[in-house]
Amino acid sequence: MDLGFKALALTTLLISSLILGPATFAQSQQPTPADPQAVPDAPSPQAPSSLKGLGPLTPGIGGPSATASSSTSTDVPQQAPATQPPPAQTKDVQTTAPENMTPEDIGSRITVNTTYVEVPVTVKDSKGKPIAGLTWRDFKVYENDTWEPLKIFSVDPAPLSIAFVIDQSLTSDVMAKVNDSLSAFQGALSPYDEVAIFSYNNGPREWTGFTGAQGNRVPAVLALAKSVGRDDLVPxxxxxxxxxxxxxxxxxxxxxxxxxxxxxxxxxxxxPKEIHTLNDAILAAAKELSTRPRERRRIIYVISDGKEYGSKATYKDVLHYLQTNKIAVFGTAVGDSARWGEGYVSRLHLPFTMYDNRLAGYVLATGGILDSEGSMNGIEKSYARLAQEARNQYTLVYSSHEPLIDSKYRKIEVRVDRPGVEVIAKKGYYPSGQDYQH
Structure with a gap:
């Protein structure tokens, strides 16, 4: 009975495989999973293993430790040994301190102080005409008899800040010529210049502060600054x-x-003694001029006979102030100081007498230029000539070898490697805190 049943079942399977085909028969024989947990999970992603420490690689064989590394890999990434030091941390250094930081936040700081000295120079030939076309190789500057290499050399014209000072203590005939020439003063200036107007007789007077040189204010103020002068009588x-x-x-x-x-x-x-407060007038103009920007050329232009008597300020103190604030004095000498021969004699001073031409001392010490004119036409031409020479000076800049601010006078000498020339530059200066760069 059992043998017959087995034979029947075997015959049935053979017939099914022949009718349905092998593919359908194989699919029907796959077991149905009863538990979904029987399906294994996909392997976790791993970091690529480093080739460091594997040794030499042989083509077709690989490294000696490749099999060992693959067999010991797990689903957890390998950690660095505990004895390995952490990577070095880079420290950000801020080179410039923001404005809102305190000195405690900034910490220690290295500061280098240098002093740059600016020397405007005018070079003239034997006929008194300015010489153009010189280069920095033609100049040598000496401070306290020590040669100073040039740091900056410029021939660019500079904007002018001019304090124009009018002497109203002149005699009536000379004062009339000055009054008629004042209308030509504005024509000597450029639109980039600025001017302030002063006068003096028995004390200085400021007519206007600094204003545009080509503005309508200048001719109006010059008209108000005219005076009748004084009568030159013999007591x-x-x-x-x-x-x-x-x-x-x-x-x-x-x-x-x-x-x-x-x-x-x-x-x-x-x-009665004559009063000519030239020192007080130059000091008043210099105080106003010292507030102008450093990049402008500071000029005091005085039209006077140069006489000085009755001032409260001394010549030494006023000159010290000029040399500290980089102010040059230019001037047009009129009256007795403009006469041939007498103008040079008036620069000499006899004890217990009035200074007949103190203006020349200011001009020579500060590197300015002094013209002597006796006619109204000559005075008008001197305005344009002196303004042009002041604007087109050679600018020499060097770094002083002297210590920082010590309040000592420093002598300057400028030499030009050309025969038969006249070099006009300031004779020296006093150091100021404005000259120092950080």
Whole structure:
């Protein structure tokens, strides 16, 4: 019975395989999974293994430790040994400190202080005409007899800040020529220049602060600054004409020449002294000029006969202020100081007398230029000539070898490698905190 049943079942399977085909028969024989957990999970992704430490690789065989590395890999990435030091951390260094940081946040800081000294130079030939076309190789600068290499050399024209000072203590005939020439002063300036106007007689007066050189304000102020001047009379203090020619109620009309009284001894007449406050006027102009930007060329232009008497400021103090604030004095000498021969003699000073030409001392010490003109036409031409020479000077800049601010005077000498030339430059300076760069 059992053998017959087995034979029947085997016959049925053979017939099914012949009818359905081998593919369908194989598919029907696959077991159905009863538990979904029987299907294994996909392997976890791993970091690529490093070739470091594998040794030499042989073609077709590979490295000796390749099999060992693959057999020991797990699903967890390998960690670096505990004894390996951590990678070095790079420190960011800020080279410039922001404005909102305190000195404690900045920490230690290295500061290098250098002083640059600017020297404007004018070079003229034997006929007094400016020489153009020189290069830095033609100049040598000496400070306190020590040669200083040039750091900057420029021939570019500089904008001018001019404090124009008018002497109103001139005699009436000279003052009339000056008044007529003032209208030509504005024509000597460029639109990039600026000007302030001062005058002096018995004390300085500022007519206007710095304003545009080509503005409408300049000619209006110059018209107001005109004056009648003074009468140049010879006082008499002895002889029959020493008394008062005109009296009123027994006294002199002019108290300046009255005998006795509050002005002197009854035995003689006190001669009135002339007042020419040139020092005070230059100092007032220099104070206003010292506030102008450093990149502008600071010029005090004085039209005067150069006489000085009655100022509160001394020549030494005013010159010290000019040489500290890089201010040059230019001038047009008129009156007695403009006459041939007499102009040079007036620069000499006799003790206990008035200075007949103090203006020349300011010009020579600060590197300015002084013209002497006696006619109105000559005065007008001097405005344009001096303004052009001041604007087109050679600019030499060097770094001083002297210590930082020590308040000592430093002598400057400029030499030009050309025969028969006149070099015009300032004779020295006093150091200032504005000259130092950080």
């Amino acid at each position: 008499i203090n002895s002889g029959p004409f020493a008394g008062c020619a005109i009296t009123k109620n027994g006294g002199c009309i002019d108290p300046n020449v009255q005998q006795g009284g509050s002005v002197g001894n009854p035995s003689f007449i006190n001669i």
